[in-house]
Amino acid sequence: MNITVPTSFVWNDEFLVGHSTMDDTHREFVECVTRLLQAPDDELLPALDAFAAHARAHFGEEDEWMRSSNFPPGDCHIDEHAKVLASVDAVREALLQGDVALCRELALALQDWFPGHVQHLDSSLAAWLVQRSHGGRPLVLRRKSAGA
Ligand SMILES: [Fe+2]
Ligand SMILES: [Fe+2]
Numbered sequence: 001m002n003i004t005v006p007t008s009f010v011w012n013d014e015f016l017v018g019h020s021t022m023d024d025t026h027r028e029f030v031e032c033v034t035r036l037l038q039a040p041d042d043e044l045l046p047a048l049d050a051f052a053a054h055a056r057a058h059f060g061e062e063d064e065w066m067r068s069s070n071f072p073p074g075d076c077h078i079d080e081h082a083k084v085l086a087s088v089d090a091v092r093e094a095l096l097q098g099d100v101a102l103c104r105e106l107a108l109a110l111q112d113w114f115p116g117h118v119q120h121l122d123s124s125l126a127a128w129l130v131q132r133s134h135g136g137r138p139l140v141l142r143r144k145s146a147g148a
Contacts, residue, residue, distance in 0.1 A: 009034050009111045013142040015118050017126035025058050026118060033114070036107040044103050045095055051110075052088050059085065062125060071128050077121045084113070 011030050016023050032051040039047040059081035065071070066078060091099075091106045 009037060012115075015115065016140050016142060017118065017123045018140040019126035019129055022062070022122060022126055025061070026114075026122070028054055029058060029114065033107060033110045036103075037111065041100050044100060045092075048088070048092055048095060048103060048106075052085075052092065055081075055085060055088060062122070065129060066125060069129060069132060071125060073124070077125065080117065080121065084110070 009030060011027055015026055015030070017026070032047075032054045036044070036047045036051050063078050063081060071077075087106060087109075091103050094102045
């Protein structure tokens, strides 16, 4: 059976952290997860591989920033990245055995996980990096939501 899961996971300016490279990468994260959420069964593997490639680059870059700048609370952030990558690897193995449902669960879990990760961990890394390079907090310009 080929099920396309509807998704409401779209970019939201609440995800902005005020570090332009990180914000661009986070837009790409949303695109990759959306592709994974919407992929028909026979396109799940390439969509998962595309997400995995994105995640390795995305998390690897943040991990490197944390290590090279001696970011104080870096360990738990690095651990969280590693756990996501380990889940992706396990889900890929399961998908190769035909477990489509687990891959769909992962896509939904990533959608749920991302806002909190950005809000609690990526935003403090962005503030740290911007403060070190410019001596101030990042400037975040968000569009007003409709009716606001
Ligand atoms: Fe990130
Ligand atoms: Fe992160």
